[in-house]
Amino acid sequence: MEKKRQIALTAVNSRSSHTNLALYYIKRLLKYQEGTNTDLIELTINENWKQSLMKLTKQPYDYYLFSVYIWNSDFIEELVPLLKKICPHSKIILGGPEITYNLEKWKKTGTADVLIQGQGESFLPQIFSWKSPVFRSRNTPLNSVPFPYEPEDYANLKGRLVYYEASRGCLFNCSYCLSSCSDQKLEYRDPDTVKKELKVLISIEPKIVKMVDRTFNSRRDYAREIWQFLIDEKSPVPFHFELHPLFLEEEDFSLLETAPDDLFHFEVGIQSTDKSVLNAVDRPYNWPKEKENIQRLCSLKNIHTHLDQIAALPLDNKESAEESFNEILSLSPDEFQLGFLKILPGTTLAKKAETYGMVVKKSPPYEVVQTSTMSFTEIKKFYNVETDLGRFYNSHYFHHTIKYLLENSSSPWAFFTALMEFSPADKSVKRWAVLGECLLKYGEEQNSGDREYLMDLLRLDWCPFASGQNYPPFLKRNDGEATKVNRRAAYPFFSENIAGFTRRDYNRSILFVPTNERLIEELNSNAILFYRSDSIGKYKIDLKELSSPEENLRQAVQPIKEPDRIS
Numbered sequence: 001m002e003k004k005r006q007i008a009l010t011a012v013n014s015r016s017s018h019t020n021l022a023l024y025y026i027k028r029l030l031k032y033q034e035g036t037n038t039d040l041i042e043l044t045i046n047e048n049w050k051q052s053l054m055k056l057t058k059q060p061y062d063y064y065l066f067s068v069y070i071w072n073s074d075f076i077e078e079l080v081p082l083l084k085k086i087c088p089h090s091k092i093i094l095g096g097p098e099i100t101y102n103l104e105k106w107k108k109t110g111t112a113d114v115l116i117q118g119q120g121e122s123f124l125p126q127i128f129s130w131k132s133p134v135f136r137s138r139n140t141p142l143n144s145v146p147f148p149y150e151p152e153d154y155a156n157l158k159g160r161l162v163y164y165e166a167s168r169g170c171l172f173n174c175s176y177c178l179s180s181c182s183d184q185k186l187e188y189r190d191p192d193t194v195k196k197e198l199k200v201l202i203s204i205e206p207k208i209v210k211m212v213d214r215t216f217n218s219r220r221d222y223a224r225e226i227w228q229f230l231i232d233e234k235s236p237v238p239f240h241f242e243l244h245p246l247f248l249e250e251e252d253f254s255l256l257e258t259a260p261d262d263l264f265h266f267e268v269g270i271q272s273t274d275k276s277v278l279n280a281v282d283r284p285y286n287w288p289k290e291k292e293n294i295q296r297l298c299s300l301k302n303i304h305t306h307l308d309q310i311a312a313l314p315l316d317n318k319e320s321a322e323e324s325f326n327e328i329l330s331l332s333p334d335e336f337q338l339g340f341l342k343i344l345p346g347t348t349l350a351k352k353a354e355t356y357g358m359v360v361k362k363s364p365p366y367e368v369v370q371t372s373t374m375s376f377t378e379i380k381k382f383y384n385v386e387t388d389l390g391r392f393y394n395s396h397y398f399h400h401t402i403k404y405l406l407e408n409s410s411s412p413w414a415f416f417t418a419l420m421e422f423s424p425a426d427k428s429v430k431r432w433a434v435l436g437e438c439l440l441k442y443g444e445e446q447n448s449g450d451r452e453y454l455m456d457l458l459r460l461d462w463c464p465f466a467s468g469q470n471y472p473p474f475l476k477r478n479d480g481e482a483t484k485v486n487r488r489a490a491y492p493f494f495s496e497n498i499a500g501f502t503r504r505d506y507n508r509s510i511l512f513v514p515t516n517e518r519l520i521e522e523l524n525s526n527a528i529l530f531y532r533s534d535s536i537g538k539y540k541i542d543l544k545e546l547s548s549p550e551e552n553l554r555q556a557v558q559p560i561k562e563p564d565r566i567s
């Protein structure tokens with residue numbers, strides 16, 4: 001009997017919770033190829049290279065397939081020559097966007113036996129007998145690509161970030177984006193097939209399903225049909241979509257309002273709010289309309305919103321980038337990602353980069369460090385703001401405090417640049433207590449507002465992240481005994497009314513008692529108990545009712561439905 005080909009599909013992910021859609025497709029397709037035996041080997045870019053080599057050589061393989069992107073390109077470039085030396089009889093095959101659009105570089109490295117240019121699905125089974133160094137793959141109609149995941153994969157996907165595509169291609173032609181130089185026309189997978197497959201994904205219980213569609217709502221009726229399906233399914237698994245705000249219509253808002261909390265995570269790439277900057281990268285401009293729609297989206301408290309800016313685009317300067325930053329952050333998204341332009345090989349912009357005086361890192365991530373309209377010194381300021389944006393805003397550590405401080409600053413940019421003076425220079429410092437103290441110092445020096453109010457806001461923000469009953473030293477108060485008495489008094493309500501109540505959970509729970517009148521009024525409560533079990537439940541506690549002789553616990557303790565926002 002002929003020996004089976006042993007194939008290692010090697011996914012090099014950026015985190016262990018991530019997965020690789022392309023290799024799951026190939027795994028699925030290879031399963032039905034006679035005479036092949038396939039293993040999916042998952043590594044991460046942070047992994048020790050020796051460990052990686054050990055995993056890859058646990059058994060002999062005839063073929064190693066890697067999918068190469070900008071985030072794993074350096075790792076693969078270093079690993080593959082070692083692998084080739086250790087296993088000289090194995091064939092190394094590389095594919096993915098880094099190979100497709102940066103072919104000449106990879107040809108020069110000479111480390112692979114075959115480089116695949118184009119999509120991954122159509123090269124089988126020819127690839128195993130392919131003799132030339134480059135294989136040019138054809139596009140496969142999306143409706144004939146199989147569902148990538150099989151029952152044997154489900155256990156491995158549970159609790160992780162799983163990718164899925166309902167469409168390929170993009171309507172737009174932004175000059176910095178690889179989608180604009182692809183010959184992929186916009187096509188959609190049959191919606192009934194999509195619904196069937198999404199149902200399977202929900203049953204696998206991943207942490208989140210990330211739809212890789214470039215602009216999911218570019219066909220409005222299609223997007224609505226899928227959103228309605230997920231709402232009807234009452235999916236406990238959240239779904240992440242990339243949207244264009246200009247395609248949102250009244251009907252979308254009416255539908256989205258009915259979605260359960262946190263089912264939909266929407267990412268909107270705004271990139272810049274400046275007309276000339278967007279024109280320079282061939283991106284449509286209609287900021288007033290986009291702003292209106294994003295404002296409506298962000299005001300839907302059941303949707304998680306993520307907005308993006310790209311700094312240092314062609315013609316972008318200090319003023320336009322700061323203005324974009326202010327405009328975007330003033331929409332109060334749940335997350336705001338400030339990124340920096342990358343000049344990806346193969347894009348239209350790569351051919352024009354010199355025109356804009358762009359100084360670019362020659363290897364991944366191909367980031368711009370200076371342009372003719374933005375000096376490195378100016379860009380450096382954005383690097384620092386980006387770090388603080390991550391640890392103070394996107395971390396959600398200081399939800400109430402940041403909201404208050406932003407409202408009391410002349411602009412979001414002014415706030416973040418002033419905060420730089422107080423935030424730790426070491427960018428790896430992310431501890432709540434260290435950062436919280438920086439905000440207090442900032443508040444004391446920069447903000448003319450109420451110090452006691454600020455201290456209370458910080459205490460309130462600390463409660464969901466607290467590791468014990470005591471506040472960090474800079475927020476310490478002297479009412480420990482009173483808090484203990486009130487906790488004890490509230491205990492019977494929790495032990496009698498909370499399903500799955502345990503004393504251990506109650507002991508880990510924190511009673512927040514504001515001292516500041518303004519906050520008591522805004523919270524409409526004089527105490528909040530953060531009940532810590534698997535997740536955090538919040539309960540308003542009326543201390544007067546709790547201590548009255550004819551105490552009525554059910555009246556004294558009320559669950560908070562929308563815990564994170566002070567109205």
Ligand code: SF4
Nearest residue numbers: 170172174177179214
């Ligand atoms: S940046 Fe987004 S909208 Fe523009 S071409 Fe790329 S995928 Fe399409």
